[in-house]
Amino acid sequence: MAKNKALEALAERDNATHTLFGDGEYQAQSWPHRRRVVIKAEVLHFEGRSFKDNQRFVVTNRKRLSADKVYAWYCGRGDSENRIKELKSDLSIDRTSCTRFIANQFRVLMTAAAFVLFQELRWKLRDTRAGRCTVGTIRDMLLKVATRVVSSVRRVVCRFATSMPWDDVWRIAAKRCGAVAQ
Numbered sequence: 001m002a003k004n005k006a007l008e009a010l011a012e013r014d015n016a017t018h019t020l021f022g023d024g025e026y027q028a029q030s031w032p033h034r035r036r037v038v039i040k041a042e043v044l045h046f047e048g049r050s051f052k053d054n055q056r057f058v059v060t061n062r063k064r065l066s067a068d069k070v071y072a073w074y075c076g077r078g079d080s081e082n083r084i085k086e087l088k089s090d091l092s093i094d095r096t097s098c099t100r101f102i103a104n105q106f107r108v109l110m111t112a113a114a115f116v117l118f119q120e121l122r123w124k125l126r127d128t129r130a131g132r133c134t135v136g137t138i139r140d141m142l143l144k145v146a147t148r149v150v151s152s153v154r155r156v157v158c159r160f161a162t163s164m165p166w167d168d169v170w171r172i173a174a175k176r177c178g179a180v181a182q
Contacts, residue, residue: 003053003055004041004043004053004055007020007041007042007043008043008051010043011043011044011045011051012051015045016045017042017043017044017045018042018043019040019041019042020040020041020042021038021039021040021041021066021067021068021071022038022039022041022067023036023037023038023039023067023070024036024037024039025037026059035059035060035061036059036060036061036062036063037057037058037059037060038057038058038060038067038070038071038074039055039056039057039067040054040055040056040057040058040067040071041055042054042055042056056071058070058071058074060074082134086115086134086135086136087111087112087115087135089136090134090135090136090139091111091114091115091118091135092111093108093111093112093115095107096108115135118135118138118139121138121142121173121177122135122138124173124176124177125138125169125172125173125176128168128169128172129169130142130166130169130173141166141169141170142166142169142170142173145160145164145166145170146160146161147159147160147161
């Protein structure tokens, strides 16, 4: 049950998610002065489930923007931090263990190119269950898959197991990347 009764009433009336933004000032004991706090109060609606509170607070020194714009700006910043995390955790861009600079530079360049390809693949799959997955998850779903490759003069065919859990996403990716006829 949601804690914000006014928002919950709106969500119940419209049978939809409702979000409100506001701001105020706050000063923690260890802070030398008061700071602006942006508040996002949201009641989420999911079909067949009870309403869920989603409250967020952002401490900021940005004064000129409205509360919703400040929150969106910080979300964008957080999203870019997530992309850096994917580069480091999923693709190991910081793995520069060669003794020569040029070899390490080439490895970083190849990792960055792979990341761009994964971003493009994620964009092509944006309306599927892989659309919001991390690079590591997409790699596990689509590349780290056991298959039998059969090649002939005219084509290459991948034979997957009948119980492959991501076969629908794999087929969509293959079609949208031009690997199979539309």
